[in-house]
Amino acid sequence: MLDPSDFIKESIEGIKKQIGDEKAIIALSGGVDSSVASVLVSEAIGDNLLAVFVDHGLLREGEAEYVKETFEPRLNFDCIDASEEFLKELEGVEDPEEKRKIIGEVFIRVFEREAEKEGAKFLVQGTIAPDWIESEGKIKSHHNVALPHGLVLELVEPIRELYKDEVRVVGSEMGLPDEIVNRQPFPGPGLAVRVVGKLTPEKIEICRKANAIVEEEVKKEGLDESLWQYFAVLTDTKVTGVKGDIRDFGYLVVLRMVESWDAMTANVPELPWGMIRTISARITAEVSEVTHVALSVSDKPPSTIEFA
Amino acid sequence: MLDPSDFIKESIEGIKKQIGDEKAIIALSGGVDSSVASVLVSEAIGDNLLAVFVDHGLLREGEAEYVKETFEPRLNFDCIDASEEFLKELEGVEDPEEKRKIIGEVFIRVFEREAEKEGAKFLVQGTIAPDWIESEGKIKSHHNVALPHGLVLELVEPIRELYKDEVRVVGSEMGLPDEIVNRQPFPGPGLAVRVVGKLTPEKIEICRKANAIVEEEVKKEGLDESLWQYFAVLTDTKVTGVKGDIRDFGYLVVLRMVESWDAMTANVPELPWGMIRTISARITAEVSEVTHVALSVSDKPPSTIEFA
Numbered sequence: 001m002l003d004p005s006d007f008i009k010e011s012i013e014g015i016k017k018q019i020g021d022e023k024a025i026i027a028l029s030g031g032v033d034s035s036v037a038s039v040l041v042s043e044a045i046g047d048n049l050l051a052v053f054v055d056h057g058l059l060r061e062g063e064a065e066y067v068k069e070t071f072e073p074r075l076n077f078d079c080i081d082a083s084e085e086f087l088k089e090l091e092g093v094e095d096p097e098e099k100r101k102i103i104g105e106v107f108i109r110v111f112e113r114e115a116e117k118e119g120a121k122f123l124v125q126g127t128i129a130p131d132w133i134e135s136e137g138k139i140k141s142h143h144n145v146a147l148p149h150g151l152v153l154e155l156v157e158p159i160r161e162l163y164k165d166e167v168r169v170v171g172s173e174m175g176l177p178d179e180i181v182n183r184q185p186f187p188g189p190g191l192a193v194r195v196v197g198k199l200t201p202e203k204i205e206i207c208r209k210a211n212a213i214v215e216e217e218v219k220k221e222g223l224d225e226s227l228w229q230y231f232a233v234l235t236d237t238k239v240t241g242v243k244g245d246i247r248d249f250g251y252l253v254v255l256r257m258v259e260s261w262d263a264m265t266a267n268v269p270e271l272p273w274g275m276i277r278t279i280s281a282r283i284t285a286e287v288s289e290v291t292h293v294a295l296s297v298s299d300k301p302p303s304t305i306e307f308a
Numbered sequence: 309m310l311d312p313s314d315f316i317k318e319s320i321e322g323i324k325k326q327i328g329d330e331k332a333i334i335a336l337s338g339g340v341d342s343s344v345a346s347v348l349v350s351e352a353i354g355d356n357l358l359a360v361f362v363d364h365g366l367l368r369e370g371e372a373e374y375v376k377e378t379f380e381p382r383l384n385f386d387c388i389d390a391s392e393e394f395l396k397e398l399e400g401v402e403d404p405e406e407k408r409k410i411i412g413e414v415f416i417r418v419f420e421r422e423a424e425k426e427g428a429k430f431l432v433q434g435t436i437a438p439d440w441i442e443s444e445g446k447i448k449s450h451h452n453v454a455l456p457h458g459l460v461l462e463l464v465e466p467i468r469e470l471y472k473d474e475v476r477v478v479g480s481e482m483g484l485p486d487e488i489v490n491r492q493p494f495p496g497p498g499l500a501v502r503v504v505g506k507l508t509p510e511k512i513e514i515c516r517k518a519n520a521i522v523e524e525e526v527k528k529e530g531l532d533e534s535l536w537q538y539f540a541v542l543t544d545t546k547v548t549g550v551k552g553d554i555r556d557f558g559y560l561v562v563l564r565m566v567e568s569w570d571a572m573t574a575n576v577p578e579l580p581w582g583m584i585r586t587i588s589a590r591i592t593a594e595v596s597e598v599t600h601v602a603l604s605v606s607d608k609p610p611s612t613i614e615f616a
Contacts, residue, residue, distance in 0.1 A: 096548060196545050235545040235560065237504050240404060240616050242609045252543065252562070254602045270581045280605045292611045294562045294602035297588045301550045303600045308548050 002166045004173035008040065011158050015044035018156060024049045024122035025115045025153075027107075028077070029188070030067040033126030033159065035180050036171045038075055040158045041124050043174070047076040049124065052114050054107060057083025058190030058204060061212040070180060082110045090192065090199050096308030099199070103189040105148075112147040123153035127160045128167055130262065164262075184229045185263070193308040197236035202289075207234040209287045210253050214279055218257070221275045228260035232283070233296075233307045241284070241291025250291030253283055257295075258305055266300040310474045312481035316348065319466050323352035326464060332357045332430035333423045333461075335415075336385070337496070338375040341434030341467065343488050344479040346383060348466045349432050351482070355384040357432065360422050362415060365391025366498030366512060369520040378488060390418045398500065398507050404616030407507070411497040413456075420455040431461035435468045436475055438570065472570075492537045493571070501616040505544035510597075515542040517595045518561050522587055526565070529583045536568035540591070541604075541615045549592070549599025558599030561591055565603075566613055574608040 019041075028038050028051040038051045051071060055064045064079060071077045089102050115123070123145055146152045159167055171181040187193050195207045210232035218230045237252040255276070260266035280293040296303075332349060336342050336359040346359045359379060363372045372387060379385045397410050423431070431453055454460050467475055479489040495501055503515045518540035526538045545560040563584070568574035588601040604611075 196547075235543060237543040237545045237560070239504075239611065240614075241606075241611045248610075252545070254560070255605075268585075273578045276605050281607075284606060284610045292604065292606045292615070294604045294606075296600065296602045297563075297584050298549075298592060298600045298602075299589075302556075302592045303547065303549045306548075307600070 002162070002169065004166075004170045007162075007166075007170060008043075008173060011040055012044045015041055015156065015158055018154075019045050019048070019122050022048070022121040023119050024124050024156060025111075025118055025120040026051050026124035026126075027111055028053050028067070028071065028075075029186075030063065030070075030180070030183075031126070031186060032164075032167055032171055032176075032181055032183055033128055035071075035126075035176055036167050036174070037124055037126035037158050038071070039174050039176065040170075041156065042075050049076060050114070050118050050120065051075045051077050052111060053077065053079045054110055055079060055081045055083055056086040056103060056107065056190060056192075057201075058086070058103075058192045058199075059208075060186065060191070060215075061208050066179075070177060078114070080110060080114065082106070085110065087199065087201065092198055094197050096193055096196075099192045099308070100189050103192055107188075108148060112149045112151050115147070115153065116149075116151055121154060122156050124156045124158070127157045129161060129163050132160065182225065184224070184227070184231075187306055193306050194231060195234045196307060203234055206251065206253075206287055206289050207232060210234065210283050210290065213282045213286065214255060214257075217275055217279045217282070221272060223257075223271075223275075226259065226269075227257050228263070228266060229305055230255075230257040232256075239292040243288075243291075248291055250289050252292045252294060253287075253290050254307070255279060255293065255295045256305070256307070258300070260300075260305070263305060266305050268295075268297050268299060271295070310470070310477065312474075312478045315470075315474075315478060316351075316481060319348055320352040323349055323464065323466055326462075327353050327356070327430050330356070330429040331427055332432050332464060333419075333426055333428040334359050334432035334434075335419055336361050336375070336379065336383075337494075338371065338378075338488070338491075339434070339494060340472075340475055340479055340484075340489055340491055341436055343379075343434075343484055344475050344482070345432055345434035345466050346379070347482050347484065348478075349464065350383050357384060358422070358426050358428065359383045359385045360419060361385065361387045362418055363387060363389045363391055364394040364411060364415065364498060364500075365389075365509075366394065366411075366500045366507075367516075368494065368499070368523075369516050374487075378485060386422070388418060388422065390414070393418065395507065395509065400506055402505050404501055404504075407500045407616070408497050411500055415496075416456055420457045420459050423455070423461065424457075424459055429462060430464050432464045432466070435465045437469060437471050440468065490533065492532070492535070492539075495614055501614050502539060503542045504615060511542055514559065514561075514595055514597050515540060518542065518591050518598065521590045521594065522563060522565075525583055525587045525590070529580060531565075531579075531583075534567065534577075535565050536571070536574060537613055538563075538565040540564075547600040551596075551599075556599055558597050560600045560602060561595075561598050562615070563587060563601065563603045564613070564615070566608070568608075568613070571613060574613050576603075576605050576607060579603070 233254040241248045258266040541562040543560045549556045566574040
């Protein structure tokens with residue numbers, strides 16, 4: 001069993017030794033891994049760590065505000081609104097693999113700009129054990145990373161030996177709020193992979209609103225701790241509906257709620273019908289562009305957790 | 309309460325008087341209304357009634373065979389395979405209203421050809437009370453219908469005063485099999501409205517296979533009598549999945565199962581999770597083009613029963 005306070009103490013000393021008086025930078029997503037890595041390194045080197053939160057315009061409702069409120073008082077924190085840059089590059093793109101690729105490229109471009117501005121020599125990453133065990137240890141610690149524009153940074157991976165549950169224990173010990181520590185995973189490309197087909201600001205907003213309803217009702221039901229992930233997907237399927245007395249043509253939204261241990265497999269548990277009914281009724285009532293709601297019933301495999 | 313044997317006796321006499329020795333034709337879909345109308349008129353005028361079953365290529369698995377087996381021994385029955393004609397006209401059409409319109413037009417064209425060939429003077433229809441009450445009685449009995457190509461037929465509507473449950477009682481009394489009498493409604497345009505987006509023979513076949521699995525499992529669970537309709541929709545949304553070890557990109561299928569009294573409103577009842585899981589697992593295993601299955605959870609209103 002990991003002793004979190006021992007781990008924190010040793011880790012901080014190791015980071016101090018590695019980074020010295022140089023500057024470091026981390027891309028803080030608000031997920032538990034990058035959050036724990038940020039506070040650990042910040043304990044070690046203080047404001048010499050810059051934690052950059054990149055808003056790509058594909059975040060959940062209230063997400064940027066929440067991450068800002070949580071970390072601004074505690075870290076040397078910067079929020080970059082790059083949503084226009086991302087959405088411009090994603091215009092007209094339908095293929096999910098292409099979306100992921102573009103988002104990754106724009107993300108590094110934005111991040112490298114910040115790292116150069118800051119004069120950072122070290123790049124902190126929230127890599128955890130399953131990330132490199134799965135790729136057969138190919139990623140080595142303490143090696144250098146060359147960013148596309150030419151910047152070379154030395155990698156710092158303070159939690160690379162930990163598993164997810166250990167990361168959560170360390171996060172709690174360091175005083176991170178439960179909300180961050182027990183957060184459901186949110187994909188890097190954000191809502192881009194939950195809006196099927198071409199992205200438009202309108203479609204992203206529909207997905208965001210539907211997703212907020214799912215999160216609210218799941219929490220009200222007390223299922224936010226037992227579910228691994230719970231979210232809404234805006235499909236590109238249009239369905240006839242009736243609003244008032246008129247025929248209406250709107251989107252199909254799919255609800256996805258899965259249990260999982262490690263994301264390698266996942267299953268849809270038996271869910272309370274009352275909650276599903278409430279979510280469905282609220283989405284069609286509160287999000288006028290949606291006419292039909294369905295609950296995903298596929299496990300992983302043969303499906304994946306995210307739609308894309 | 310309707311006395312079915314009195315009704316049948318009076319009805320047959322009325323039909324004999326109206327049609328005399330002339331020839332009549334009916335479009336027999338295999339649904340309960342047109343089936344009951346067909347056997348009633350056939351009892352009255354024998355082989356002077358031609359029952360035409362038009363196969364538009366958008367039928368459920370085994371449907372044409374089943375209707376043929378049931379009615380060929382009993383009626384002057386003709387099955388017209390017009391699937392090529394329908395699919396050609398539907399090529400590239402995405403809009404569901406447009407699909408319905410085209411199918412209606414091609415249907416009448418095929419049917420009129422048969423009526424002319426037959427020398428029919430009368431057109432039998434399975435109109436029931438809600439059909440004309442809803443349109444404020446605008447459709448009158450015993451009036452003439454002019455078909456687009458110029459053929460004028462006198463209308464015979466033997467069950468126009470009956471409600472659905474009375475039609476079923478009359479059908480049973482006349483010895484129609486339970487399978488026909490208690491059949492779930494199937495839309496005239498068939499699978500065309502259950503394949504979202506452009507129709508291709510491949511997509512129709514995927515929908516047909518998924519639908520057959522739904523029907524099989526619902527019957528196995530004994531829910532075929534309590535559910536008003538139960539079917540599969542092939543959406544035009546593509547979802548990433550994993551088959552074996554490879555990433556796969558396939559269709560999202562939506563299961564729709566509703567209770568209803570009169571189709572004006574409908575609701576999704578609490579369904580057995582075991583059955584839903586079996587259907588989902590079977591569809592992704594047996595229909596290789598499908599990677600994800602979701603269960604519709606929307607009532608009518610705000611959604612409709614069919615997707616289009």
